[in-house]
Amino acid sequence: SAPSGTSDADSTKNVQLIEKKIHGMTLRLIDTPGLQASASDIRYNSSIMNDAKKFTKTHKPDIVLYFDRLDIPSRSDAADLPLLKQITNTFGQAIWFNAIVVLTHAAAAPPDGANGQPISYEIYVAQRSHIVQQTIRQAAGDMRLMNPVALAENHPLCRTNRAGERVLPNGQVWKPQLLLLCFASKILTEANALLNLQADQKAAQASRAGMMGQQKVPPLPFLLSSL
Numbered sequence: 001s002a003p004s005g006t007s008d009a010d011s012t013k014n015v016q017l018i019e020k021k022i023h024g025m026t027l028r029l030i031d032t033p034g035l036q037a038s039a040s041d042i043r044y045n046s047s048i049m050n051d052a053k054k055f056t057k058t059h060k061p062d063i064v065l066y067f068d069r070l071d072i073p074s075r076s077d078a079a080d081l082p083l084l085k086q087i088t089n090t091f092g093q094a095i096w097f098n099a100i101v102v103l104t105h106a107a108a109a110p111p112d113g114a115n116g117q118p119i120s121y122e123i124y125v126a127q128r129s130h131i132v133q134q135t136i137r138q139a140a141g142d143m144r145l146m147n148p149v150a151l152a153e154n155h156p157l158c159r160t161n162r163a164g165e166r167v168l169p170n171g172q173v174w175k176p177q178l179l180l181l182c183f184a185s186k187i188l189t190e191a192n193a194l195l196n197l198q199a200d201q202k203a204a205q206a207s208r209a210g211m212m213g214q215q216k217v218p219p220l221p222f223l224l225s226s227l
Helices: 039-058 077-091 121-140 174-208 220-226
Strands: 016-022 025-031 064-069 099-104 149-151
Touching: 025 039, 039 077, 064 121, 077 121, 099 121, 099 174, 121 149, 149 174
Parallel strands: 064 099, 099 149
Antiparallel strands: 016 025
8 A cells, every 4th residue: 555646547446456477476466546645535545444454354465565655755754644553553553564665766866955965866765765664663653663665666768677677776676676575574474473373382381380571582573674
């Protein structure tokens, strides 16, 4: 899901389930229309998120992709805080534990800084990433979160390499990077579930043995965030 900031003709109109094969693996995507940051659109957002929630009952997502635009620095990200809190209230705090921030329109040139001087691409990406990550932390109520950030650009004029893959201004071929993040997060989520199961079993054994003060292993998504 993402804040609405585009009027593309091919943008998603309704929540839908999409299946696509990539590198021999079937990816199942629950695609949603862009969410609105305005306070007057709470009912609209609720309708979309409730529809998405119905899909998640039969297709529990391994990864959540939260889309925002890299090329809109003037919009106050504090305005997205109520929307992010609404997402948290609808799906639960845990939705952010396996979420990846995807900044779209990533081939756009960075704007000038406050002093009128150009900002380097890397610094601008870092600044936008920090702002979105900080807003998610506030919405989730957990300042330990540091969601991974991926970049994306589907504009037909985006530079490509010899293989026809779209290349960002920093030289990054973005699709493999996004897929790698998704696969790594899925593996860590499965490992985290195993660790939690082992921790619960140890806690139960300790309880039966009359032992107290066992400390739970920190969730792996937080370890991924620190990396």
